[in-house]
Amino acid sequence: MDSNYKRSLARLRAIRVAAGLTLRQVEIKSRGKWKAVVVGSYERGTRHLSLMRAVELCDFYGADLSELGAARNENEDFRAILDLKRLALARNLPDDLSRTISRLAGRITSMRGDLNGEVLSIRRQDLENLQFLTDMTRSELIGALRLRELLLQGERLK
Numbered sequence: 001m002d003s004n005y006k007r008s009l010a011r012l013r014a015i016r017v018a019a020g021l022t023l024r025q026v027e028i029k030s031r032g033k034w035k036a037v038v039v040g041s042y043e044r045g046t047r048h049l050s051l052m053r054a055v056e057l058c059d060f061y062g063a064d065l066s067e068l069g070a071a072r073n074e075n076e077d078f079r080a081i082l083d084l085k086r087l088a089l090a091r092n093l094p095d096d097l098s099r100t101i102s103r104l105a106g107r108i109t110s111m112r113g114d115l116n117g118e119v120l121s122i123r124r125q126d127l128e129n130l131q132f133l134t135d136m137t138r139s140e141l142i143g144a145l146r147l148r149e150l151l152l153q154g155e156r157l158k
Contacts, residue, residue: 006045008068011139012054013043015063018143030060080122080145081152084109090148097144100133119152 016026016039023036034057041047042057049057058065087105090098105120122130131141145151 004069009043009045009049010137011068012049012057014137014139014143015058015061015067016043017136017140018147019061019063020144020147021061026060034060080127080142082120082122082145083150083152084118084120086148087150090150095148097134098148098150101130101145101150104130104133 016023021029023040026034026039027036038047039057042049042053054068055065058068082101082105084105087098087102091102104126108126109117109120127138127141130136131138134141134144136144142151
């Protein structure tokens with residue numbers, strides 16, 4: 001299988017995860033149009049994904065098709081500003097990811113002595129720690145942070 005195609009399939013999974021959907025939820029939300037087993041097969045590359053189906057699936061996720069082909073370097077540094085006020089609200093939701101982010105953000109602010117309580121600069125190492133704790137790729141994690149509107153600023157550094 002072509003390595004670019006594999007990367008596109010990995011991004012397809014990242015887009016789904018960033019949308020906050022499990023494979024089962026995709027099937028339910030689509031009222032059976034997108035079967036969990038089929039979408040999972042697309043993501044693993046065990047089933048061919050046609051361009052038309054890729055367009056339809058991206059539309060379903062609310063993503064642009066160009067996200068599948070965007071060549072992003074996972075090793076680039078990432079700078080982000082986390083909204084701690086919004087995170088405090090999300091901490092009370094039954095969402096393991098928000099609680100994990102909240103715990104790590106509390107530890108970071110305590111260690112840095114930065115107790116203003118409004119924002120937190122997320123450094124490369126902080127992001128790597130979050131990736132480890134959540135078992136998510138960098139793009140999945142950033143997508144999840146954006147989906148929850150926890151990022152005030154986030155950009156790739158050149």
